[in-house]
Amino acid sequence: MYEQHYTRFKDISVSERILNTVFLLTIGLGYLMALTNMYFTHQGLDGKSGLSVEDVVISYHGNRNQTRLGRAVNGVMKNNLRYTGDKDVILRWIQNGADEVGYNDKVAPILNRDCILCHTPSVNPSLPDLTHYETVSQVAHPSGATLPTLVRVSHIHLFGIAFILFFIGKIFLLCDIDANVKSVTVVISFFAMLLDVISWFITKSTPSFAYVVVYSGALMGLSMGFQILMSIYQMWFYSRKS
Numbered sequence: 001m002y003e004q005h006y007t008r009f010k011d012i013s014v015s016e017r018i019l020n021t022v023f024l025l026t027i028g029l030g031y032l033m034a035l036t037n038m039y040f041t042h043q044g045l046d047g048k049s050g051l052s053v054e055d056v057v058i059s060y061h062g063n064r065n066q067t068r069l070g071r072a073v074n075g076v077m078k079n080n081l082r083y084t085g086d087k088d089v090i091l092r093w094i095q096n097g098a099d100e101v102g103y104n105d106k107v108a109p110i111l112n113r114d115c116i117l118c119h120t121p122s123v124n125p126s127l128p129d130l131t132h133y134e135t136v137s138q139v140a141h142p143s144g145a146t147l148p149t150l151v152r153v154s155h156i157h158l159f160g161i162a163f164i165l166f167f168i169g170k171i172f173l174l175c176d177i178d179a180n181v182k183s184v185t186v187v188i189s190f191f192a193m194l195l196d197v198i199s200w201f202i203t204k205s206t207p208s209f210a211y212v213v214v215y216s217g218a219l220m221g222l223s224m225g226f227q228i229l230m231s232i233y234q235m236w237f238y239s240r241k242s
């Protein structure tokens with residue numbers, strides 16, 4: 001049967017290899033700059049230096065101390081709590097998403113006992129109403145990244161990275177290695193990019209997804225790094241046996 005011939009690095013001219021190489025090196029440098037930029041914009045948000053998953057949570061989900069309720073029980077309203085341990089109960093509930101079940105189980109009894117003597121509309125209409133879930137929820141949800149911001153960043157990110165991954169992949173496919181390895185590597189890079197962007201949105205409501213943001217970002221970096229290094233290696237240092 002006629003064997004189809006696919007182009008490999010040995011079939012392309014030296015000038016084309018040079019073009020490929022300077023492109024890949026520039027993208028590699030750009031990627032390092034992107035990592036450095038990410039470090040500078042996210043590090044230290046949790047009050048500790050260095051980049052941590054907690055910083056990613058705060059970037060996309062927001063910080064419980066940034067909610068009005070979180071700030072109040074940490075500050076001016078702290079002394080209204082009969083038991084100091086109740087502060088952590090409230091803060092943990094905020095951090096876990098301030099849902100209605102947790103409110104009914106744990107938070108409402110505290111607020112009803114210590115807070116609503118002042119925080120009731122009939123008593124003080126200008127204070128946050130702490131008598132029922134809907135109004136408590138309004139002061140218990142952190143801001144984090146806004147939806148319009150995420151949409152703007154993701155469309156730029158998807159368009160830009162898709163181009164980069166496409167061209168890196170086009171070059172990488174000229175490698176003389178197993179076809180399945182090539183297909184999987186290329187798919188992983190696109191899949192990781194999509195997962196990364198999708199998990200930004202999920203982290204906004206579910207903080208534990210910050211781990212997916214970190215791991216998918218790392219996975220895309222690994223896939224890109226592998227494609228770049230393997231391509232440069234095969235273009236210049238590899239000659240096919242036989």
Ligand code: HEC
Nearest residue numbers: 068069072073076077080081111114115117118127128139
């Ligand atoms: C003795 C009355 C009183 C009690 C009891 C009280 N508060 Fe307040 N609270 C106020 C007043 C007055 C303000 C507005 C002035 C201020 O911020 O100090 C306020 C403001 C707030 C705010 C809004 C802060 C902001 O961002 O503007 C929150 C949230 C709050 N209280 C939560 C609580 C919680 C939770 C409790 C129960 C642990 C509580 N308060 C108990 C009087 C009270």
